[in-house]
Amino acid sequence: MKTTTPTVLKGAEQARQQLPAILAAAAAGRTTVITRHGREVAAVVPMATARLAKPMPLNALAGSGKGLWGTRSAQTIDRLRNEWKR
Numbered sequence: 354m355k356t357t358t359p360t361v362l363k364g365a366e367q368a369r370q371q372l373p374a375i376l377a378a379a380a381a382g383r384t385t386v387i388t389r390h391g392r393e394v395a396a397v398v399p400m401a402t403a404r405l406a407k408p409m410p411l412n413a414l415a416g417s418g419k420g421l422w423g424t425r426s427a428q429t430i431d432r433l434r435n436e437w438k439r
Contacts, residue, residue, distance in 0.1 A: 358383050360396075365389045368397075 361383065368375060368387045375385045379397050387395040422429040 360384045360386055362386050362388055362393075365394070 361378070363371065363375070363385055365387055368385070375397050378385055379399050382399045382401075384399070384402070385397045386393050387397070
């Protein structure tokens with residue numbers, strides 16, 4: 354069974370002041386999430402974790418724009434292009 358270490362939350366100012374400690378924690382395999390006004394905005398993760406993240410292929414998005422431009426897409430695109438000629 355794999356044990357995980359808890360993620361530590363730090364405010365942006367606290368993270369700025371404690372950057373060397375946060376980097377040491379990442380080197381030791383721990384993740385630190387940085388918040389701003391209570392919202393998560395960034396994470397400092399161990400490099401091994403970052404290397405595991407693989408980009409999502411775009412194949413899953415194929416066809417997801419169907420109907421986005423209406424039934425007459427060519428006319429819609431022409432109208433949008435004409436907005437720049439005003």
